Amino acid sequence: MNVRFDGKRALVTGAGKGIGREIVKKLVECGAETIALSRTQADLDSLKQECPSLIPIRCDLADTDSIPNALKDCGPIDLLVNNAGIAVADIVLDAKPADFDKSMTINVKAPIVISQIIAEGMIKRKTGGSIVNVSSKASLRGMQNYLLYAASKAALDSVTRTMSLELGPHNIRVNSVNPTVAKTDMSKAVWDNPANTKMLTSVIPLGRLAEISEVVSVILFLLSDFSSMVTGSCVPIDGGCIAN
Numbered sequence: 001m002n003v004r005f006d007g008k009r010a011l012v013t014g015a016g017k018g019i020g021r022e023i024v025k026k027l028v029e030c031g032a033e034t035i036a037l038s039r040t041q042a043d044l045d046s047l048k049q050e051c052p053s054l055i056p057i058r059c060d061l062a063d064t065d066s067i068p069n070a071l072k073d074c075g076p077i078d079l080l081v082n083n084a085g086i087a088v089a090d091i092v093l094d095a096k097p098a099d100f101d102k103s104m105t106i107n108v109k110a111p112i113v114i115s116q117i118i119a120e121g122m123i124k125r126k127t128g129g130s131i132v133n134v135s136s137k138a139s140l141r142g143m144q145n146y147l148l149y150a151a152s153k154a155a156l157d158s159v160t161r162t163m164s165l166e167l168g169p170h171n172i173r174v175n176s177v178n179p180t181v182a183k184t185d186m187s188k189a190v191w192d193n194p195a196n197t198k199m200l201t202s203v204i205p206l207g208r209l210a211e212i213s214e215v216v217s218v219i220l221f222l223l224s225d226f227s228s229m230v231t232g233s234c235v236p237i238d239g240g241c242i243a244n
């Protein structure tokens with residue numbers, strides 16, 4: 001399967017680190033004109049050095065009112081990856097209202113606001129398009145110590161399904177990916193602890209955590225025409241964990 005995005009324009013959020021950074025690099029490699037949105041300027045600067053053709057946008061998605069202005073000059077977009085997310089660790093009896101607001105704003109509200117802007121452009125231009133929301137296995141299975149994270153990702157899956165219904169008639173496909181732990185800064189607290197990793201991998205039939213490249217390849221598939229009949233799906237990238 002040779003995925004190419006020549007002539008396409010892509011927007012990736014949370015592009016500075018981890019999964020988002022690798023998505024950007026792969027999209028550029030596959031020919032897409034790529035816009036990288038993230039919060040930390042230094043990350044965008046180093047990414048621009050690696051991929052000189054990309055267009056960086058600095059924006060803190062916690063401030064959703066700032067999003068329309070941040071995207072006003074980004075031009076037509078064919079492919080959108082709502083990847084930016086935060087994972088606040090909390091337990092049921094101690095979850096804080098402020099963390100609820102933060103989790104829901106960055107993990108759910110921001111993807112909605114961005115998708116509204118991008119989908120409106122796709123509809124006006126009658127080009128169709130593909131949107132991928134980066135959710136988590138945590139939305140599909142109980143996950144101790146991540147009450148609000150799991151709740152926000154379950155909400156994002158719901159957003160994916162509803163968007164697929166309303167945007168499908170405009171040939172805009174909307175899907176989620178639901179990865180298990182991949183080794184990034186976000187998940188360091190989990191995978192850095194051998195006891196945690198052992199517990200996690202014991203319920204994964206393939207017996208290991210995900211590689212970042214294994215998450216990125218499914219996202220690229222969902223962005224591409226190879227998945228032209230796939231929409232409204234929440235695709236686990238979990239080594240079989242959900243089936244367990």
Ligand code: NDP
Binds near residue numbers: 137
């Ligand atoms: P990282 O923390 O490694 O990277 C997240 C990126 O998103 C960073 O560049 C970060 O910028 C950016 N970001 C975070 N908040 C904001 C914000 N408010 N505004 C703009 N940019 C922001 O995370 P991962 O790569 O691990 O995760 C990416 C996505 O994958 C997330 O949605 C996560 O929930 C999901 N996921 C990750 C898994 C994993 O094990 N890693 C497993 C399942 C799902 P900055 O550093 O400047 O804050």
